[in-house]
Amino acid sequence: MSKLENVSVVKAANIYYDGNVTSRTVELADGSIVSLGIMLPGNYTFGTNEAEIMEMQSGDLEIKLPGEEWKTLNTPETFNVPANSSFDLKIKTVTDYCCSYIKD
Numbered sequence: 001m002s003k004l005e006n007v008s009v010v011k012a013a014n015i016y017y018d019g020n021v022t023s024r025t026v027e028l029a030d031g032s033i034v035s036l037g038i039m040l041p042g043n044y045t046f047g048t049n050e051a052e053i054m055e056m057q058s059g060d061l062e063i064k065l066p067g068e069e070w071k072t073l074n075t076p077e078t079f080n081v082p083a084n085s086s087f088d089l090k091i092k093t094v095t096d097y098c099c100s101y102i103k104d
Helices: none
Strands: 014-016 021-027 033-039 042-047 051-058 060-064 071-074 077-081 086-091 095-102
Touching: 071 077
Parallel strands: none
Antiparallel strands: 014 021, 021 033, 033 095, 042 086, 051 077, 051 095, 060 071, 060 086
């Protein structure tokens, strides 16, 4: 989906890694939550509480999902992250992303 409609946006940014990763929380009409954000070049590890669908809109990056090897993404590309896990990213250029949180 390239456009989110009928949403509420939390004005305060989520800021990680000294401002190198930022996002905004968006609540969709059905009550589900997504985050829209930007990552600057660097290496990052993120933990999950819920399962996530990561949509990498643009950028040059590599990912390492739990139990897998490093993989180069050809954006736009989407990947799933299991709940209660972590994943690693090597961001090479400014990367635009959307993260959807999957409730049980």
